[in-house]
Amino acid sequence: MKLSIAFSSLLALIPLATAQQGPWQQCGGIGWSGGTTCATGWICKYQNDWYSQCLQDTNPVTPPPSSSSSSSSVPPTSTTSSNPPTATGLHNVAVSKGKLYIGTATEMYKLNGDAPYAAIASDINEFGMITAENSMKWDATERTQGVWTFTGGDNLVNWAIANGQKLRGHTTVWHSQLPSWVSSGGFSAAALTSVIENHTTTLIDRYKGKILMGREPFNDDGTFRSSVFYTTLGTSYIATALHAARAADPAAKLYINDYNIDGLGAKSTAMANLVAQLKADNVPIDGIGIQGHLIVGAVPNNLQANFEQFAALGVEIAITELDIRMTLPVTPEKLAQQKADYKKVVAACKAVPACVGITVWEYTDKYSWVPGVFSSQGAALPWDDNLAKKPAYDGIVEGFN
């Protein structure tokens, strides 16, 4: 009996020790005991100390060896410079094509609690820009009037600076995640103007030198969204916030951003008209943020034309919250479509010089906001739940090529 068990165990181990890993599979990392070589045309690449992955060998320099393995392998626990973090990460590829950055949204509680996750988020080769997913929003910074909480934002700024990454502020004036003292405060127009000015000034002064933006002024049909700001002040709240922001930090890039303004349409036209009016009124505005919360297989075909209409207003543009979700479960076909969709978005940004950079809204499916809001949907990001790169990652790279 014992012999039998030992024999069975040995059989089970043999394939693990010699089998080639398939496309996108893990092939190394601390604690990994599986195969460390990849199928033909794929190469085992170091991602971080905890994860090496079979990725497409886009630059084969030598023909595959005649041995059973056609790919190089990476020792699972290697931390040496012979297997350095990828030299061609997303940020590097974007910069090589004249863009300023590829960024990701994140938060300190994830970075502090998940070392493998933090290793990728802090990799300057992958991400040159960090956005606070929630910790700079109104409900996080001024939950009670005049009582400020900067801990989350400050820690993230310091973390990004330590990594050599830039930081994108998010956000000054937004109808969501707004504390009730603002949304139900019953302020007069003058008092609410002062509340906006004070919040914007304090926030931007704190993070002087960073990019800040205000957000989501429109409904999907291009009419102005009803919020305490619009109801009390009409559209003037936008100019109020932008003027206060410019005064607090003349060097900060001021963006206005929204979702569903990716392709041409009523909402994009409304954004273009708003920005044209702001410029005509000498209100400071530097950029339009296209959030880019998209759906696999349904990415608009006229992205570039839309980006060009924004650029023609004399502002820069950025894709500020990119994710492309699918109906679960994940299938190879959906992943292939998602790759094509990411490529399409990136190619449109690449084609328009005014498009300065792209931020993904989290980089891994592990922490995406999507499943919590859209039931049965998810897998929207270029890294999966296990921090493995998906085909979407290559789609981004190919979009820049």
Ligand code: G3I
């Ligand atoms: O921190 C609390 C936690 O204490 C509590 O136990 C838990 C229970 O639900 O909630 C936690 O707060 C959540 C927060 O994310 C942090 O995880 C909020 O409920 C949740 O509403 C909040 O969602 C954020 C959402 O904005 C709010 O509108 C998402 O993380 C964030 O990704 C999402 O980001 C927005 C952009 O700011 C603007 N554009 C759209 C984008 C997606 O909705």
